[in-house]
Amino acid sequence: MDCLFCRKLEAINELPPDEVVWQFTHSIAYLAPFQSYLGYCILASRKHATELSQLDDETRLYFLDEMCTLARAIEECFRPKKLNYEMLGNQTPHMHWHIIPRYPDDADAMHAIWYTIERLKDDKPARQRLKKGPQSNAETVAALRQALKSLAERE
Numbered sequence: 001m002d003c004l005f006c007r008k009l010e011a012i013n014e015l016p017p018d019e020v021v022w023q024f025t026h027s028i029a030y031l032a033p034f035q036s037y038l039g040y041c042i043l044a045s046r047k048h049a050t051e052l053s054q055l056d057d058e059t060r061l062y063f064l065d066e067m068c069t070l071a072r073a074i075e076e077c078f079r080p081k082k083l084n085y086e087m088l089g090n091q092t093p094h095m096h097w098h099i100i101p102r103y104p105d106d107a108d109a110m111h112a113i114w115y116t117i118e119r120l121k122d123d124k125p126a127r128q129r130l131k132k133g134p135q136s137n138a139e140t141v142a143a144l145r146q147a148l149k150s151l152a153e154r155e
């Protein structure tokens, strides 16, 4: 079986340092590619499963708890207006959450981000603007790690 998130997990130590935000016990937080939504992360389960219902109760609770911890770190770092949580898996059926901060200047605020990404798919400069955050990915990852470290110490 060829699964993107299983492959990433196997090669976790070879991934670029700006891609892996945090290694939780049951999941891995990655920086997502569209950083105009500053702090957008993908949280992938360590275990290959396609649905939450496939996890035993304890693993599912930990996985959801890790999602909330990551969301809290994003909130503390970047103060978004709203967070969007999405678990789709239609393209990559290995459980992963998209945790997407939304900001007041978002022109497509009433839509899920996929609408914007699809709408701009043939507009290369606009797509580049979607991908590039207002700060470097290294700065974003460093801020998130700092927040996650301090959240872990508070527990």
Ligand SMILES: [Zn+2]
Binding pocket: 003, 004, 005, 006, 007, 047, 048, 049, 094
């Ligand atoms: Zn997988």
